[in-house]
Structure formats: C-alpha cells, structure tokens
Amino acid sequence: MRGVGCVSELHYWRRGAIALILLAPALGGCSSSLSMLPSMPSMPSMFGSNKTASNANTPSTTGLGTLPADFECPDVTVRQGASTLTNSSNPNEPTAMNLRYQVTIGTTARECRLEPGNMLSIKVGMEGRIILGPDGAPGEVNVPIRYAVVQEGVDPKTIVTKLDRVPVNIPPNDGNVLFSHVTEGLVFPMPKGGAIDSYVVYIGFDSFSAQQENKKSRPKAKAKPKKTS
Numbered sequence: 001m002r003g004v005g006c007v008s009e010l011h012y013w014r015r016g017a018i019a020l021i022l023l024a025p026a027l028g029g030c031s032s033s034l035s036m037l038p039s040m041p042s043m044p045s046m047f048g049s050n051k052t053a054s055n056a057n058t059p060s061t062t063g064l065g066t067l068p069a070d071f072e073c074p075d076v077t078v079r080q081g082a083s084t085l086t087n088s089s090n091p092n093e094p095t096a097m098n099l100r101y102q103v104t105i106g107t108t109a110r111e112c113r114l115e116p117g118n119m120l121s122i123k124v125g126m127e128g129r130i131i132l133g134p135d136g137a138p139g140e141v142n143v144p145i146r147y148a149v150v151q152e153g154v155d156p157k158t159i160v161t162k163l164d165r166v167p168v169n170i171p172p173n174d175g176n177v178l179f180s181h182v183t184e185g186l187v188f189p190m191p192k193g194g195a196i197d198s199y200v201v202y203i204g205f206d207s208f209s210a211q212q213e214n215k216k217s218r219p220k221a222k223a224k225p226k227k228t229s
Contacts, residue, residue, distance in 0.1 A: 065114030073112035074149065074199040076124055078105050082204025085143065089135045099133025101170075103143055103205065106178075110201060115187065122149065122186040124201055130168055132175035141168050143179075146206035149186055152198050159188045159199070163206055 085103040088094035106127040115121050124147055132138075148161040168179045191199065 065116075065118075067112060067114050071112070071196070073110050073122065074196065074201050076108040076110050076126075076201045076203055078108070079146075079148075079202045079204030082146070082206065085205035085207060087141075088133075096133070098135045100136040101130055101132050101141060103128055103130050103141070105203065105205075108203060114190065118190045119187050120190045120196075121184070122201060123182060123184050124186065124203065125180065125182040126203060127178065127180045130170060130177045130179065132170060136170075136175065138170045138172045138174075141170060142166070143168055143181075144206050145181065145183075146202075146204055147183055147186060148202045149188065150200050150202055151191075151195070152200055160186055162186060 083105050086094065087100045087102075089098045089100055106129060108127075109125040111123045111125075113121050113123075126145065128143065130141055130143070143166040145164045145166055146161065147164070149159040151157045151159055162183060162185055164181065164183050166179065166181045168177060170177050186201070190196070
C-alpha cells in the first residue's frame with residue numbers, strides 16, 4: 001500500500017499545518033515536514049531571562065527559603081489523552097473538514113521555591129499551538145488547561161489541582177498561532193523525607209471541567225410569576 005507523502009500530499013490544508021497534526025502518526029519518518037511549522041520560542045523567556053526555566057536538578061533559591069541541595073523539582077508530564085484539544089462545527093460527527101481549531105501542548109518548564117511555613121510552591125510554564133481548521137475563523141479562543149500535582153504510587157493521591165482558562169487571540173490571515181502561559185498557585189506542604197521524588201506535575205486540556213464550571217457560574221433564571229385569573 002502506498003505510504004503517506006511527507007509534504008506533497010499536505011499542501012491542500014491551511015498552511016499545511018492541520019494535516020501535519022492530523023496525520024502525525026503516519027509521518028513518523030518525515031522529520032523534514034516539521035520545517036513547515038514555526039519553531040517554539042526559547043523556554044527561559046517564559047520565566048524571565050534571568051530565571052532557570054528547565055528540568056535542571058539545581059535547587060532554586062528564589063523565594064524566602066532555601067531548598068535542600070539534593071532537591072529536585074517534580075517533573076512536568078503531559079496527561080495521557082489530554083495533550084490535544086479539538087473543536088468542530090459538528091461535535092456529533094467531527095471530521096477533518098468541519099474542524100474549527102486544534103490546540104496542542106509543546107514544551108513545558110517548572111520552577112520550585114520554598115515559602116514560609118515550609119510550603120513548596122511550583123510555577124509551571126507551557127507553550128502551545130493553535131491551528132485553525134477548514135471551518136475555523138479568527139477570534140479569541142479560551143483554552144482550558146488543568147494542572148495537577150500528584151503523588152504517584154499504588155494508590156495515587158492528588159495533592160493540589162488548578163484549572164486555568166487561557167485566552168488566545170487568532171488574528172486574521174494567521175491560522176497557526178503560538179502561545180505561552182505561566183501558572184502559579186500550586187502550593188502544598190513540603191513532603192517529608194524523600195517523598196517528593198514520587199510527585200509529578202501533570203498538565204493537560206480539560207474542556208469538560210471548564211464547561212461544568214461555566215454552568216455553575218451562570219445565574220439561575222428567575223421563575224416567572226404565575227398568572228392569576
């Protein structure tokens with residue numbers, strides 16, 4: 001059977017980028033296709049040029065406390081099944097042709113600091129990409145991103161979780177937009193001993209929780225007074 005072409009069969013999509021994402025599993029050996037997409041900006045820019053924004057093992061002395069010399073900030077991992085967010089004009093029958101946009105998570109970074117009361121605070125940065133589909137249009141897209149610190153083990157335990165809605169503007173004549181976001185507020189007591197080694201920071205899209213919170217925040221409609229005869 002004929003294989004999928006690396007570039008020639010993708011030209012009919014908007015900027016070639018949508019097809020690259022949708023056909024990614026079939027393009028494993030087509031590294032040259034990546035040249036069609038703009039590269040991500042450098043990660044240090046998310047935390048500031050003087051900050052260490054990487055998976056380095058060096059302890060952070062930012063904040064009010066000093067972390068132990070052998071301390072390693074928990075890794076950031078993209079949650080399985082939550083690395084891509086798609087929106088279709090027909091959610092009941094989503095296809096490549098009625099795709100409005102697709103959002104993916106790119107590079108991540110984290111930074112730990114010790115706060116008063118022996119509380120550990122984790123700042124997490126992420127870079128993503130929004131690509132318009134054939135049925136998409138310029139405008140603002142609210143991207144729901146869920147962060148969760150989990151202690152892995154036989155019985156995984158969620159330590160703290162947070163949902164951010166990130167507004168991303170898609171300008172006219174640009175269907176391939178890069179964006180970045182930094183979240184703070186992942187704060188919890190410093191684990192005792194070496195327990196921190198089993199902690200993981202998960203990140204992923206959470207459109208369901210965002211929809212549920214929107215429903216809760218909507219004011220309830222006032223009941224209409226009954227007509228009296």
